[in-house]
Amino acid sequence: xxxxxxxxxxxxxxxxxxxxxxxxxxxxxxxxxxxxxxxxxxxxxxxxxxxxxxxxxxxxxxxxxxxxxxxxxxxxxxxxxxxxxxxxxxxxxxxxxxxxxxxxxxxxxxxxxxxxxxxxxxxxxxxxxxxxxxxxxxxxx
Amino acid sequence: xxxxxxxxxxxxxxxxxxxxxxxxxxxxxxxxxxxxxxxxxxxxxxxxxxxxxxxxxxxxxxxxxxxxxxxxxxxxxxxxxxxxxxxxxxxxxxxxxxxxxxxxxxxxxxxxxxxxxxxxxxxxxxxxxxxxxxxxxxxxxxxxxxxxxxxxxx
Numbered sequence: 001x002x003x004x005x006x007x008x009x010x011x012x013x014x015x016x017x018x019x020x021x022x023x024x025x026x027x028x029x030x031x032x033x034x035x036x037x038x039x040x041x042x043x044x045x046x047x048x049x050x051x052x053x054x055x056x057x058x059x060x061x062x063x064x065x066x067x068x069x070x071x072x073x074x075x076x077x078x079x080x081x082x083x084x085x086x087x088x089x090x091x092x093x094x095x096x097x098x099x100x101x102x103x104x105x106x107x108x109x110x111x112x113x114x115x116x117x118x119x120x121x122x123x124x125x126x127x128x129x130x131x132x133x134x135x136x137x138x139x140x141x
Numbered sequence: 142x143x144x145x146x147x148x149x150x151x152x153x154x155x156x157x158x159x160x161x162x163x164x165x166x167x168x169x170x171x172x173x174x175x176x177x178x179x180x181x182x183x184x185x186x187x188x189x190x191x192x193x194x195x196x197x198x199x200x201x202x203x204x205x206x207x208x209x210x211x212x213x214x215x216x217x218x219x220x221x222x223x224x225x226x227x228x229x230x231x232x233x234x235x236x237x238x239x240x241x242x243x244x245x246x247x248x249x250x251x252x253x254x255x256x257x258x259x260x261x262x263x264x265x266x267x268x269x270x271x272x273x274x275x276x277x278x279x280x281x282x283x284x285x286x287x288x289x290x291x292x293x294x295x
Contacts (some may be wrong), residue, residue, distance in 0.1 A: 001215040006163070029214060068152050105223045112227035116161070119213055122250055123160045 007122045009130030017060045024053040029111040039104045055083040149243035157236045162212045169277030176265040185233040188254030195291035205283025230256040
């Protein structure tokens with residue numbers, strides 16, 4: 001399993017979506033790395049899981065940005081910029097796969113990178129949202 | 142080489158491995174080596190440009206590489222394929238990015254060149270007769286090295 005409890009930030013909506021995002025990336029990687037089927041056999045499934053994963057990146061980032069705005073998160077603009085870069089990275093790979101053809105190598109590279117990006121994003125950048133929410137709660141007591 | 146910029150990379154390595162992999166790192170004995178020689182199975186080279194110029198080489202043994210990917214993905218991989226080497230390259234890239242933030246805090250403005258990944262290569266990759274600094278690092282999932290060769294360029 002790709003998701004870990006330590007990735008939780010303590011906000012139910014965000015944690016639930018992060019879990020789903022990890023699951024979708026995990027599904028993509030599992031298909032790409034499944035050495036039992038040939039590439040030709042599974043390439044349609046690769047495409048399907050890729051779009052499923054890409055859709056959720058967009059949905060989750062939009063929801064997370066809405067949530068950050070609602071709580072007056074001070075680092076919203078900076079965080080939005082990080083989301084924009086992340087999305088650009090994802091769209092770039094999707095675009096390359098569509099135009100250069102679905103090669104196993106490129107799909108493996110994409111799976112590895114999106115996994116590393118998400119781990120770093122959730123384990124570092126998003127933790128600051130949790131810390132902010134906790135500090136606000138403590139301040140209001 | 143000054144401690145400031147060596148530490149920027151060293152600290153970034155510790156931070157990123159802790160954050161992404163929950164791996165604690167202990168430093169071994171520093172040594173000066175001739176050139177950048179990939180010394181283990183999976184090697185990543187990051188080029189540095191700007192106020193500093195040079196290369197950082199990360200060398201990981203095979204088993205440690207596969208264990209790092211297992212920690213990240215929850216999946217056991219049998220070989221260092223493109224997925225594994227790209228994951229390793231991206232971890233190194235993130236370390237490089239963090240090191241740049243540390244460096245800019247010390248007023249060095251640098252950029253990094255996307256990582257070059259060498260699997261099973263043990264030939265020297267640059268700099269005849271130049272000394273580089275090798276930092277062996279010990280973790281619970283294996284021992285790896287960072288070799289730094291950096292020159293001031295401002």
